[in-house]
Amino acid sequence: MTAINTLDTTRVNIAKSFGSASKSYDISARLQRFSGKNLMPWLPNRNDLTVLDLGCGTGFFTDLLSGSYQQVIGLDISTKMLNYAKEKRSTDITWLEGDAHKLPLKSESIDFVYSNLVIQWCDPLDVAIKEILRVLKPGGLFIFTTLVKGTLHELKSSWAQVDDDKHVIDFKNETELNTLFNSSTSVMLEHKCQDIVLEYENVLHLARELKGLGANHVPSQMNRGLAGKEKWFKMTEAYQDFLEPSGIYPATYRVYSGQVVKLND
Ligand SMILES: C[S@@+](CC[C@H](N)C(=O)[O-])C[C@H]1O[C@@H](n2cnc3c(N)ncnc32)[C@H](O)[C@@H]1O
Numbered sequence: 001m002t003a004i005n006t007l008d009t010t011r012v013n014i015a016k017s018f019g020s021a022s023k024s025y026d027i028s029a030r031l032q033r034f035s036g037k038n039l040m041p042w043l044p045n046r047n048d049l050t051v052l053d054l055g056c057g058t059g060f061f062t063d064l065l066s067g068s069y070q071q072v073i074g075l076d077i078s079t080k081m082l083n084y085a086k087e088k089r090s091t092d093i094t095w096l097e098g099d100a101h102k103l104p105l106k107s108e109s110i111d112f113v114y115s116n117l118v119i120q121w122c123d124p125l126d127v128a129i130k131e132i133l134r135v136l137k138p139g140g141l142f143i144f145t146t147l148v149k150g151t152l153h154e155l156k157s158s159w160a161q162v163d164d165d166k167h168v169i170d171f172k173n174e175t176e177l178n179t180l181f182n183s184s185t186s187v188m189l190e191h192k193c194q195d196i197v198l199e200y201e202n203v204l205h206l207a208r209e210l211k212g213l214g215a216n217h218v219p220s221q222m223n224r225g226l227a228g229k230e231k232w233f234k235m236t237e238a239y240q241d242f243l244e245p246s247g248i249y250p251a252t253y254r255v256y257s258g259q260v261v262k263l264n265d
Pocket residue numbers: 011014015018019029032033036054055056057058059060061075076077078081098099100101115116117118121122213
């Protein structure tokens with residue numbers, strides 16, 4: 001019971017963190033735009049399909065999908081993200097507030113699920129995967145991107161020189177993802193992994209972008225208090241090890257893209 005309550009609190013905090021970023025999100029979303037567009041070649045080319053955009057955020061890609069498919073549903077855990085999306089995007093889209101771990105959708109009702117940079121927030125991930133497979137029709141596809149281990153390694157190792165606290169969320173590795181998706185109910189058809197290195201003027205710029213994306217949340221039980229100014233200063237000093245000759249601060253995002261099929265019973 002305690003474990004479930006802790007998880008619920010974590011998800012409420014994730015929703016709040018993304019919610020407070022809903023207005024700044026689209027300006028800070030250069031990584032999201034890149035990775036979401038990368039999935040386009042995998043999209044089915046029939047248009048009589050029902051599609052779920054899982055963790056749709058501000059609905060940028062939901063809107064693109066609605067131009068190509070018959071019925072498009074944008075689902076997110078954050079009310080504020082959904083409010084923003086409803087205001088800005090096509091009126092043909094159905095918006096749903098819900099949690100990937102307990103989807104408010106009928107079994108076998110969706111032809112394909114699209115999800116860009118969302119499942120790294122799902123914990124436990126196997127529960128969310130079961131839900132995705134439950135709502136997919138047999139033969140249906142799950143087309144997604146997520147972040148894997150190696151992401152923000154510069155920030156992680158800079159903080160590691162300061163204290164033992166968790167400042168960056170834990171990412172799964174590629175093998176863990178392959179194992180989760182290759183099962184008796186699904187198969188990974190294709191996947192790829194690439195490092196996207198974004199450039200920042202300074203560490204504050206990176207921190208602001210992560211905040212703007214709502215991506216600065218780490219589960220509270222592991223984040224023991226706010227890092228003081230002194231700790232922050234030490235961390236930025238350590239980050240200088242990665243400074244490029246041009247004076248740019250790099251941050252690596254290891255983006256995993258996958259195409260999974262739900263097997264017939
Ligand atoms: C990095 S944003 C990506 C948004 C969008 N897919 C895009 O490409 O711009 C992650 C989104 O996942 C949502 N999210 C996080 N955990 C979720 C969960 N358990 N169920 C549904 N949505 C979730 C957040 O509220 C946020 O809008």
